[in-house]
Amino acid sequence: MQKINRNVVLALLSLTSLVFLLFQLCYYKFYLSQKNGAAFSKVRGSQSGQDSTRWHVVRKFLGLISSHNIPVYLIDPLILGLVDKDIEQIRSSPDGPSPECKYFCAPRDFTTFALLDKTWKHEVGLFRTAEKMGFQWLKIINKDPRLDGMDDLSGMEIPLHYIFKLASHAIHLVVFYERSGNFLWHGPLRLKQHMDRKFVPFRKLHFGRYPGAYEKPELLLVSIDDLKVQIPKNPSSFLQEMSHSRFLECRYREARAFFQLYPDDASLDAVEFRKKAKSLLHLAALTLNNLGVKFWLSSGTCLGWYRQCNVIPHSKDVDLGIFIRDYKADIIPAFQKAGLPLKHKFGKVEDSLELSFQGEDDVKLDIFFFYEEDDHIWNGGTQAKSGKKFKYLFPKFTLCWTEFVELKVHVPCETLQYVEANYGPEWKVPVKTWDWKSSPSNVQDNGVWPVDEWDDVIQIY
């Protein structure tokens, strides 16, 4: 009896265990196909059914948009990455039939395309056709940032993203808008309350976590996997750009509040200074961009952007920051060639470098070079008459794009920390007298330049 009992118990336990195992497997399968498509399809990556689904969905989508004459281009980082490896071959044989499905069958959840807003007319017909073809679609709209800076204008909300879903694959269509400063902008993807949060795994989207800024791409019509599609002419530089594309909108609402408190200076002098500062900044941006030197708005110019979305009229100069690793010896001649003579040069590349160029009528362009340490970033200052050195400390920061006086420029993404480091917690209050040696809250004495180096590290023209 005992033996039978034992066997029964054993059998029962085995059964339960088996049931659990099965149940778990089912659950796992169900959960993964819902949420972790990529991981799961990687497991089954070799299965051609899944692969060709992606290709078919892309083909259907391309058919849909070409039937409505909507020019889209491929910006999917995964596919562009694959394309980039074979770019020479693809470029040289734009029409060649491809033996295997190499790109559009690659395992992924989405295929991302871009659409330039001004190239289509927002026809409703597109969505009707899409529905007829079996697509489910989702539209994400939001406020138009181009009107955000305007006092009290309320326009219609603009579409920022579309998602077309068919079977297990989805197409993410990112709408790009032209912004002042000659660049393209796409909005963040934010779901409204009533939207279906499970429509697609939104977290896996490559675009939409933040707004982004891009140069207008040159496009190339290619045929990959027997599908004709436009891609950025240089996929690798597009991918490069994409990784640093995060865009920060100016804080227009706060800027308005600031102007309520401290009305803007509308005097003729202020108007003139702003005009000069703007053109100086444009010239500086052009010069540095031509050299391929990354720069950002620093000090007073950055404060002006952050606090009031404009140039501070009493600031009297334009301040830029550059990482010392991006320093190029060509910078000085390039500026001189652009009509901006060197006014002074303090420090040296190894330590506390600072350049100052003379713009039109007393408006000065200051370029500070930033040195990166393990836990902070600093730039240096030098007092000409005493040879004293100063050090301005900043917490570590990364760079974001923004729009400022009709220009696409970098600012520190962690702007508040940056501004607070420089101007202290009272940065919101305008100060007209500013001593760069003592006023900044992040200034430190940094010794004195050895006298024999003075000729080199203190150059005044």
Added chain:
Amino acid sequence: MDEWKLNPAVKPHKKRSWYLAWKYKLMNQRALRKLCQTGAVLFLLVTVIVNIKLILDTRRAAYEEEEESAQDYDDEMLNVEVPRHPVNNKKVLDVEVYSSRSKVYVAVDGTTVLEDEAREQGRGIHVIVLNQATGHVMAKRVFDTYSPHEDEAMVLFLNMVARGRILIFTVKDEGSFHLKETAKNVLKSLGSQVAPFLSWRDMWTFVGKKGGEVYGEKHAKSPALSTWGDPVLLKTEVHLTSVEDAECHWPDTELNRRRKRFCSKVEGYGSVCSCKDPTPIEFNPDPLKDNKVFDVPVAVIAGNRPNYLYRMLRSLLSAQGVNPQMITVFIDGYYEEPMDVVELFGLSGIQHTPISIKNARVSQHYKASLTATFNLFPDAKFAVVLEEDLDISVDFFSFLSQSIHLLEEDESLYCISAWNDQGYEHTAEDPSLLYRVETMPGLGWVLRKSLYKDELEPKWPTPEKLWDWDMWMRMPEQRKGRECIIPDISRSYHFGIVGLNMNGYFHEAYFKKHKFNTVPNVQLKNVESLRKENYETEIHRLLGEAEVLDHSKNPCEDSFVPDTEGRVYVMFIKMEQEADFTTWTQLAKCLHIWDLDVRGNHKGLWRLFRKKNHFLVVGVPASPYSSKKPSLVTPIYMEPPAKEEGAVAVPAVAAAEQT
């Protein structure tokens, strides 16, 4: 064994027999067997526990992920409740209408939709149109039928209202004095018993359905000439129909869906909402060949005059070469009806919270609209600026396309305008002719982005300055000696009668007889001659060939200009210095052209047409063209009337009125 055969892919038979042998061996050793059994039990238990834990973990992770997944993407304004209109299933509306000498009101289901007790205002017959299915107010008008011609406007309006709509009438103060037979008959045909006999200072209320039943009517006769009838209050019920009955059955297209939305909301737009054969809302005018202004944004500046906006947009969208995608309508204020009109035509509209008052409000609205236009179209080098009370000529864009390169290349230009201040029926003749003028006419013009961004925007008058934007733009500090290009025959027509700086008299006197081009595809002649230097050559050539008129005659007389056609004549007037316009103003007055300020001059020269002859007026000696005056000719001097009539105190600007 059968069991295994079913699944041949598993283990070979050989292996199994080895396993059985091994098992048998073990079973013989009891202790070992027991150990194995216990081990198995333990192992199974552990499996079960691990399994349960795994399931729980996966589930929690999945749940968390779900929660999180969308979190980054949630809109910040999560907690804002979207106000939903309650679904109105009610079939009956309670309507209250009150008519009296000093106050009228209308309440629908307890909501006041009209209340007017202002003094000296709102006299006459108030009309409200309700949607017969929803009970929403679709139109609200007041016709001052105490004054002449207002009854005609009322008839026109009532004829435009679709059949089946609910009409509510109520009289404030007096509504019968100029209520003529035609109007009375229309009211009678709506079912009113009283209207034909409505008389002096009677009070009257009426609710009825157009082309259908009467829901109620009340009337109080005025006992004597000097007194008013007693106030009347009409309370009645109106039965709503179903939505299907209230709508037309147009074919289901994108356009008709827009039309439907529009027609179920507002009334008074006539055939656009007619069920049979409605007027088109898409025009598809011929495209322009080589259109240089296809990508130029068009800003339409609007206030709350939706009927004007409707007329304006129709003409704009019918102009050849129009690009609807580039049009943005800027509405000064949160008015619904203008926005409905914008949406009817499928255009984009932007509303602007009003800042400041009167002229300054208009000025701020202009600034916001221009800034927004260049923000929305950052690539644009120009913007076309239009107002809601303009008709746009069919060749408006063709005119701009042919001339815009001048604005791009010639630094001495301030704008291109479609409006010739002096282009009246009797003074404009040649649709292909262009002028350079020192004044900025506005009323349909092109603005250069660099001018706006670098010069105008930074010093635009602030809200506390009650300036007219166009007067400000005309000031020498802004204009800096630059000129505008205008056509001889205007490409826009100013039809607005109500407005901030506008009234019927003013419009009749200065705008009604303005010439407006209706010829499509006019080829402009000799556009290059409009460049700064070329224009001087052209003027000298003209003056060289011009015949000098007889200066002994009165220039105001018709006989001053001979009865010829196609000739060029010149006359010389006295103009002591650059700002001396005494004689010109008198001349303009008697020629019945714009005389409220000086317009249309170029270096002391005016160009217009008289009797189909080109007619040049040169101010001597201020004008550099004075040298062309034969020495024997004495420039004509006209004295201003001894006493200025105080009556003409109309502001000289008519560009941007708002009600």
